[in-house]
Amino acid sequence: xxxxxxxxxxxxxxxxxxxxxxxxxxPATGGxxxxxxxxxxYECDGLMAYRQLPMIVVLPENTGQVAAxxxxxHTNKIRVVPRGAGTGLSGGALPMADAITISMMKFNxxxxxxxxxxxxxxxxxxxxxxxxxxxxxxxxxxxxDPSSQIACxxxxxxxxxxxxxxxxxxxxxxxNVLGLEMVTIxxxxxxxxxKGLDQSGYDLxxxxxxxxxxxxIVTEVTVxxxxxxxxxxxxxxxxxxxxxxxxxxxxxxxxxxIPGGLEMMDAPAIKATEDFVHAGYPLDVEALLLVELDxxxxxxxxLIEKVGAIARDCGAVYSRISESEEERLLFWSGRKNAFxxxxxxxxxxxxxxxxIPRARLAEVLTGMQxxxxxxxxxxxxxxxxxxxxxxxxxxxxxxxxxELERAEEFGADILKLCVEVGGVLSGEHGIGVEKRDLMPExxxxxxxxxxxxxxxxxxxxxxLNPGKVFPTLHGxxxxxxxxxxxxxxxxxxxxxx
Amino acid sequence: xxxxxxxxxxxQLRDAIGWAVDAKKPLEVIGSGSKRAYGHAVAAYHVLxxxxxxxVLFYEPExxxxxxxxxxxxxxxxAILREKNQQFHFETGNFPALLADDVAQNAGTxxxxxxxxxxxxxxxxxxxxxxxxxxxxxxxxRGEDFKSGGRVMKNVTGFDLSKLMSGSFGTxxxxxxxxxxxxxxxxxxxxxxxxxxxxxxxxxxMNRAMGSENEVSAAAWVAVEDVARFGIxxxxxMGTGLVALRVEGPAPSVAWRCEALRKLLAEFGASEELHTTxxxxxxxxxxxxxxxxxxxxxxxxxxxxxASGGVLAAKLAARTGGKVMMDWxxxxxxxxxxxxxxxxxxxxxIAQSESGQAVLVRAPADLRAEVPVFHPEDPALxxxxxxxxDNFDPVGILNPGRMHLNITEGGQV
Numbered sequence: 001x002x003x004x005x006x007x008x009x010x011x012x013x014x015x016x017x018x019x020x021x022x023x024x025x026x027p028a029t030g031g032x033x034x035x036x037x038x039x040x041x042y043e044c045d046g047l048m049a050y051r052q053l054p055m056i057v058v059l060p061e062n063t064g065q066v067a068a069x070x071x072x073x074h075t076n077k078i079r080v081v082p083r084g085a086g087t088g089l090s091g092g093a094l095p096m097a098d099a100i101t102i103s104m105m106k107f108n109x110x111x112x113x114x115x116x117x118x119x120x121x122x123x124x125x126x127x128x129x130x131x132x133x134x135x136x137x138x139x140x141x142x143x144x145d146p147s148s149q150i151a152c153x154x155x156x157x158x159x160x161x162x163x164x165x166x167x168x169x170x171x172x173x174x175x176n177v178l179g180l181e182m183v184t185i186x187x188x189x190x191x192x193x194x195k196g197l198d199q200s201g202y203d204l205x206x207x208x209x210x211x212x213x214x215x216x217i218v219t220e221v222t223v224x225x226x227x228x229x230x231x232x233x234x235x236x237x238x239x240x241x242x243x244x245x246x247x248x249x250x251x252x253x254x255x256x257x258i259p260g261g262l263e264m265m266d267a268p269a270i271k272a273t274e275d276f277v278h279a280g281y282p283l284d285v286e287a288l289l290l291v292e293l294d295x296x297x298x299x300x301x302x303l304i305e306k307v308g309a310i311a312r313d314c315g316a317v318y319s320r321i322s323e324s325e326e327e328r329l330l331f332w333s334g335r336k337n338a339f340x341x342x343x344x345x346x347x348x349x350x351x352x353x354x355x356i357p358r359a360r361l362a363e364v365l366t367g368m369q370x371x372x373x374x375x376x377x378x379x380x381x382x383x384x385x386x387x388x389x390x391x392x393x394x395x396x397x398x399x400x401x402x403e404l405e406r407a408e409e410f411g412a413d414i415l416k417l418c419v420e421v422g423g424v425l426s427g428e429h430g431i432g433v434e435k436r437d438l439m440p441e442x443x444x445x446x447x448x449x450x451x452x453x454x455x456x457x458x459x460x461x462x463x464l465n466p467g468k469v470f471p472t473l474h475g476x477x478x479x480x481x482x483x484x485x486x487x488x489x490x491x492x493x494x495x496x497x
Numbered sequence: 498x499x500x501x502x503x504x505x506x507x508x509q510l511r512d513a514i515g516w517a518v519d520a521k522k523p524l525e526v527i528g529s530g531s532k533r534a535y536g537h538a539v540a541a542y543h544v545l546x547x548x549x550x551x552x553v554l555f556y557e558p559e560x561x562x563x564x565x566x567x568x569x570x571x572x573x574x575x576a577i578l579r580e581k582n583q584q585f586h587f588e589t590g591n592f593p594a595l596l597a598d599d600v601a602q603n604a605g606t607x608x609x610x611x612x613x614x615x616x617x618x619x620x621x622x623x624x625x626x627x628x629x630x631x632x633x634x635x636x637x638x639r640g641e642d643f644k645s646g647g648r649v650m651k652n653v654t655g656f657d658l659s660k661l662m663s664g665s666f667g668t669x670x671x672x673x674x675x676x677x678x679x680x681x682x683x684x685x686x687x688x689x690x691x692x693x694x695x696x697x698x699x700x701x702x703m704n705r706a707m708g709s710e711n712e713v714s715a716a717a718w719v720a721v722e723d724v725a726r727f728g729i730x731x732x733x734x735m736g737t738g739l740v741a742l743r744v745e746g747p748a749p750s751v752a753w754r755c756e757a758l759r760k761l762l763a764e765f766g767a768s769e770e771l772h773t774t775x776x777x778x779x780x781x782x783x784x785x786x787x788x789x790x791x792x793x794x795x796x797x798x799x800x801x802x803x804a805s806g807g808v809l810a811a812k813l814a815a816r817t818g819g820k821v822m823m824d825w826x827x828x829x830x831x832x833x834x835x836x837x838x839x840x841x842x843x844x845x846x847i848a849q850s851e852s853g854q855a856v857l858v859r860a861p862a863d864l865r866a867e868v869p870v871f872h873p874e875d876p877a878l879x880x881x882x883x884x885x886x887d888n889f890d891p892v893g894i895l896n897p898g899r900m901h902l903n904i905t906e907g908g909q910v
Binding site: 114115116117118119139160161163167168171172174175184188189190191192194195196197198199200201202203204205206207209210211214227228229230250251253254255256258295296298299302303306355356357358359384386387388389422423424425426427428429430431435439442443444446447448449450451453454455456457458469479480482483494495 | 502503504505509512513518549557558559560561562582614620621624625627628637639640641642643644645647648649650651652653654655656657658659660661663664665669670680681682683684704707708709710711712746747749750753754757800801802803804825828829852853854871872873874875877878879881882884885887888889891892900
């Protein structure tokens with residue numbers, strides 16, 4: 001069972017005072033939520049297995065209010081849980097009984113589109129797709145496209161360093177952010193980066209992106225926007241084995257082709273999505289590749305031919321090329337609806353998020369089948385094949401006693417398998433609370449202490465999003481202690497000149 | 498005089514740093530030492546030399562991944578990549594040749610490259626070195642092993658310390674193992690040249706190109722007297738300053754996009770096209786900042802929003818009397834000063850007036866002892882940076898003073 005830091009009784013005892021202080025800072029109606037019924041929608045994020053009512057929820061409207069709230073929390077040692085749209089899949093916005101949940105969803109304005117610098121300046125509550133909507137009339141878009149893009153906020157994307165189906169070619173959030181305004185727990189407003197490419201000092205932009213709300217609260221985001229490719233076409237390629245499919249992916253990339261999208265599904269995922277959206281997927285193949293090529297028409301047509309030839313060499317038993325935009329979107333509709341499709345055939349499902357070296361795919365899929373039998377639960381796989389990011393969907397029924405626990409164990413075993421073959425626990429969903437206790441599979445105590453030392457530079461009292469990412473929090477004292485060692489003229493073996 | 502410590506294994510590296518922590522002996526950390534004149538001088542009797550900690554751990558071209566010991570030379574790595582027709586996509590030039598005369602090609606080590614976060618013309622499309630570092634293993638200034646990242650393309654497991662280490666000049670930890678993303682070389686590359694003497698107008702031309710759907714992978718402006726030093730007849734024959742726009746990809750696409758760019762920018766001036774070899778020569782010269790290489794004259798690197806590049810370049814040239822060259826579609830300007838005045842106040846004031854910043858890349862040692870090499874940090878950010886450094890290197894043994902001149906209480910510079 002998930003263990004979270006014990007609520008601080010002093011904080012709970014002061015709840016009334018805290019509410020009054022928050023109302024003073026955020027006077028707008030509905031700006032401070034205290035009633036249980038209204039707190040209920042905030043009790044979880046996209047990881048619904050874990051729930052906790054927040055102490056209160058505050059919805060600030062401007063940076064000054066965020067700074068005042070955090071300063072108050074810092075002075076009074078009150079814990080804070082930052083929250084965007086609440087679509088996160090790792091429980092990064094899971095509330096705490098003694099913490100203020102700060103919802104950033106009133107920060108919903110696009111502040112500036114700087115066409116000449118190809119940059120958009122937006123508030124963190126703007127949705128991912130909202131950025132593209134704001135710039136598409138001039139033929140631009142924002143590249144990272146997590147599947148929740150219609151709902152997820154750009155602030156949340158920063159927190160999780162979100163990816164998407166186009167990240168192989170266009171990068172993750174971290175490769176597309178130019179600048180941030182962030183408020184520290186002390187209430188200080190930092191401006192990092194801008195519209196240029198360089199910053200002085202350490203790469204704070206790089207470390208804040210993907211820091212899961214542990215370092216500060218982002219109040220403004222500058223991202224680069226790209227010109228939309230002239231055209232895009234997709235191929236559906238079917239194979240008799242995941243080895244053959246994986247081999248085709250390797251050959252495409254080895255040939256110097258980096259497709260805009262390169263997705264793979266296994267037989268259970270193909271069947272579930274085809275039954276759901278009728279995208280015309282073949283039901284007699286073991287692996288289905290969806291390859292999208294984008295760019296000028298002449299380039300796309302040329303590469304479609306090349307990829308088609310590679311697929312034939314790799315033993316593709318099914319091949320279909322989109323001949324219209326409608327058909328391309330139809331190809332995608334299956335992949336994009338994979339999660340709800342699984343939701344139709346199973347009362348509950350759990351989406352995992354490991355990344356592996358691509359060459360180990362077949363081995364990992366086989367291992368997963370063994371685990372599936374051992375845990376007595378079904379699993380379907382969708383896979384960002386180009387960058388090795390797996391999304392196994394474990395099917396279970398939470399109403400059957402013990403099934404949730406079994407699903408969790410199955411999931412943990414899958415992630416351990418990913419790490420074993422040289423992969424990682426999370427490719428794009430983040431650690432949050434979901435994978436927190438698996439961190440030691442990848443990291444030593446010293447590895448994690450160094451990460452925590454970065455946190456310490458921003459939040460010495462560990463008030464920001466406690467209980468997330470790190471399985472155990474080492475106190476400030478322990479982290480700062482320098483371990484005594486055997487002093488000596490010791491390293492006699494090292495060449496010296 | 499100095500004493501050089503040259504570990505050959507990660508264990509020896511840990512022992513060496515552990516000793517320095519306990520004995521409170523500052524270390525100057527170097528790879529091959531090729532960029533030692535970049536940044537501030539480190540006052541340390543002991544030099545920690547990583548150039549013996551070498552070797553390729555694995556290279557899997559189909560997985561686009563390469564893992565090496567940090568002291569491995571760039572020349573060796575690039576030769577290995579070339580065999581498989583692959584490259585570091587961020588296209589760093591021969592930076593050490595900006596600091597001294599007669600520097601060998603691909604001087605320096607991979608560790609030094611990451612520690613200084615270098616990147617070349619393709620940065621506008623694919624990012625800097627930091628965007629291609631998948632993971633590392635290091636020993637911190639506490640004498641403890643730590644690692645972050647991994648060998649896979651997509652990874653959000655824990656804080657992204659790879660970004661923290663990139664460009665940290667060895668002040669937080671000493672990396673011994675580095676795992677990089679590598680990319681295939683494009684099938685074809687061509688460059689469109691447009692005659693343009695005026696940097697402001699050049700800035701406008703680059704903006705228009707970058708705002709088009711032609712996926713320009715590099716955009717630079719070179720003044721007429723510098724074009725002559727590129728040694729490319731087609732370019733020299735134009736007899737003007739040049740806006741250069743590179744497109745890369747499959748052959749038919751490259752031809753089509755070159756054509757589209759020439760049409761799009763017709764009003765800016767006459768145009769020419771550089772094919773494979775000339776195009777490669779041209780961008781190698783831009784990446785190396787070849788016209789401003791060597792040891793003579795001072796060199797500033799000014800960076801800001803790309804659309805301000807033309808204005809910035811024009812102002813810098815006019816106010817300092819120096820020579821300018823633009824890269825990164827205007828987001829990076831090289832300014833060479835031939836006099837003895839470093840003009841730090843003027844250069845930084847002009848940079849800041851356009852939300853930019855200025856780094857003094859090359860200057861005599863005595864000047865670098867007086868003028869901050871790196872653009873002064875915002876005080877609030879400087880405090881955070883100081884805390885990070887203190888947490889990773891509490892005794893202050895790793896390259897003390899390399900990034901900052903006279904650090905005082907509170908991290909103020």
